[in-house]
Amino acid sequence: xxxxxxxxxxxxxxxxxxxxxxxxxxxxxxxxxxxxxxxxxxxxxxxxxxxxxxxxxxxxxxxxxxxxxxxxxxxxxxxxxxxxxxxxxxxxxxxxxxxxxxxxxxxxxxxxxxxxxxxxxxxxxxxxxxxxxxxxxxxxxxxxxxxxxxxxxxxxxxxxxxxxxxxxxxxxxxxxxxxxxxxxxxxxx
Numbered sequence: 001x002x003x004x005x006x007x008x009x010x011x012x013x014x015x016x017x018x019x020x021x022x023x024x025x026x027x028x029x030x031x032x033x034x035x036x037x038x039x040x041x042x043x044x045x046x047x048x049x050x051x052x053x054x055x056x057x058x059x060x061x062x063x064x065x066x067x068x069x070x071x072x073x074x075x076x077x078x079x080x081x082x083x084x085x086x087x088x089x090x091x092x093x094x095x096x097x098x099x100x101x102x103x104x105x106x107x108x109x110x111x112x113x114x115x116x117x118x119x120x121x122x123x124x125x126x127x128x129x130x131x132x133x134x135x136x137x138x139x140x141x142x143x144x145x146x147x148x149x150x151x152x153x154x155x156x157x158x159x160x161x162x163x164x165x166x167x168x169x170x171x172x173x174x175x176x177x178x179x180x181x182x183x184x185x186x187x188x189x
Contacts, residue, residue, distance in 0.1 A: 051163050052163070053165075061090055061108070062108070065160055068135070075127045084115055084153075085112065088109065095136075109138065111155070114153075114154045115152070128158065133160075140154060140157075
């Protein structure tokens, strides 16, 4: 009679022990996954560059690129390249950031025609690669100068990015509302 009453208690005890063991294994697996995820995030942060964020609180997009715009141009001059022409295009078509994340980021394509030798271009592209913020070296077309093959003429497009500040985000929301036809109502008074 005692055996019949003790048997369910013993089986419950064994069941609890098994489930406790399984729970400990699952906790270990969760910890391992967390550590792998943290390791992946650390590696991802190292491999990706941050997006530039301007300290200026202004609606003007160009002012949000001020430092980067200057750095890209000065780097070309610093490396001995001659700047033949330059133009820029805000929110360039076909750029993945402009297309998909325009509410969060500003983008500007800088088209330059540069003249120099191979080593000067190499140094310039290395500077762009080592720049601390996200820059996309979008297009490069290099042709040798017809009179002297050691001189190269390059058409280079560099796309720079900056995070939008709150004023720029609000202006973008207002513009989107106007396009939809639901202009924000003005306070009466």
